[in-house]
Amino acid sequence: MAEKMNQQVHPFAQVNKQPRSDEESGTLTSDQELRRKKRIKLAIYIAAFAVFQTIVILVFALTVMRVKTPxxxxxxxxxxxxxxxxxxxxxxxxxxxxxxxxxxxxxxxxxxxxxxxxxxxxxxxxxxxxxxxxxxxxxxxxxxxxxxxxxxxxxxxxxxxxxxxxxxxxxxxxxxxxxxxxxxxxxxxxxxxxxxxxxxxxxxxxxxxxxxxxxx
CATH class of the missing domain: 2.60.40 (Immunoglobulin-like)
Structure with a gap:
């Protein structure tokens, strides 16, 4: 009996909680959506800059570089x-x-x-x-x-x-x-x-x- 009492009692080790697969999937989806929106914004900015440059070149060609007869x-x-x-x-x-x-x-x-x-x-x-x-x-x-x-x-x-x-x-x-x-x-x-x-x-x-x- 004493031998049992002398035995040291060890608490159960806490089990680490692992994220559920649906939570992981949700995080990945959110990051992908964010990156997709950033790529769309970047593409819009590039397209707008290209259009602006085209307009500037056309205006320059039709005004400054156009030679008129004196x-x-x-x-x-x-x-x-x-x-x-x-x-x-x-x-x-x-x-x-x-x-x-x-x-x-x-x-x-x-x-x-x-x-x-x-x-x-x-x-x-x-x-x-x-x-x-x-x-x-x-x-x-x-x-x-x-x-x-x-x-x-x-x-x-x-x-x-x-x-x-x-x-x-x-x-x-x-x-x-x-x-x-x-x-x-x-x-x-x-x-x-x-x-x-x-x-x-x-x-x-x-x-x-x-x-x-x-x-x-």
């Missing part, structure tokens, strides 16, 4: 130094005036053009010419070149139309020119562009002033 126009500010006209019965003209030729460049790069000749005509006949010197129109700006023009009716074979115009008090002249040059973009790309001028100037004889100026 415009050449005869200025409306005309100052006459010499103004001689005949009568309806004896029609003639001999004029000298100063004006400006404007070269408008709408590109995101300078337009360098060579010198050229501007021709002034009456009824298709050349009555005067002037040289437009070479120059450069800066990016998105207008280069104005001052020229002095001399025109006369000496080359006209017939003055019938001129007599009618002088009788009506208006002298009509047409001016044409073609500029050849290059547009430079981003300091590396050069594109050849030609600009043409075709203007019709109506001069009022009585006031010795330009009545109208139409350019195409």
């Amino acid at each position: 415009e050449v126009r005869l200025g409306t500010d005309v100052t006459f130094q010499n103004f001689k006209t005949g009568t309806q019965a004896s029609p003639s003209f001999d004029l000298s005036f100063t004006t400006q030729v404007g070269v408008k460049n709408s590109n995101f790069g300078p337009y360098k053009f060579d010198s050229t000749i501007a021709t002034f005509m009456y009824e298709g006949v050349t009555v005067g010419q002037v040289t437009i010197p070479k120059g450069k129109a800066g990016l998105r700006s207008t280069k104005k070149v001052t020229v002095t023009v001399n025109v006369n009716s000496n080359a006209l074979q017939s003055t019938t139309s001129l007599g009618s115009e002088l009788g009506a008090g208006v002298l009509t002249l047409n001016s044409q020119a073609k500029l050849s040059g290059k547009v430079e973009l981003m300091f590396v790309m050069k594109k050849k562009k030609s600009a043409e001028m075709n203007c019709t100037m109506a001069i009022e004889v009585s006031t010795k002033a330009v009545q109208s100026m139409n350019c195409e």
Whole structure:
């Protein structure tokens, strides 16, 4: 009996509780779902960035890198130094005036053009010419070149139309020119562009002033 009492009593060892298989499955599923959502967000961000980059490139190509043809126009500010006209019965003209030729460049790069000749005509006949010197129109700006023009009716074979115009008090002249040059973009790309001028100037004889100026 004593021998039994002397025996040491050992408590039962606590058994470690193992997670159930359904709990493990639930944890794994939650982690997988979280990773899946992160991958979806990352894919959305990448797609949005790609779309943004595409839009930027398209806008850049359609605006900055697009080369437009410069415009050449005869200025409306005309100052006459010499103004001689005949009568309806004896029609003639001999004029000298100063004006400006404007070269408008709408590109995101300078337009360098060579010198050229501007021709002034009456009824298709050349009555005067002037040289437009070479120059450069800066990016998105207008280069104005001052020229002095001399025109006369000496080359006209017939003055019938001129007599009618002088009788009506208006002298009509047409001016044409073609500029050849290059547009430079981003300091590396050069594109050849030609600009043409075709203007019709109506001069009022009585006031010795330009009545109208139409350019195409």
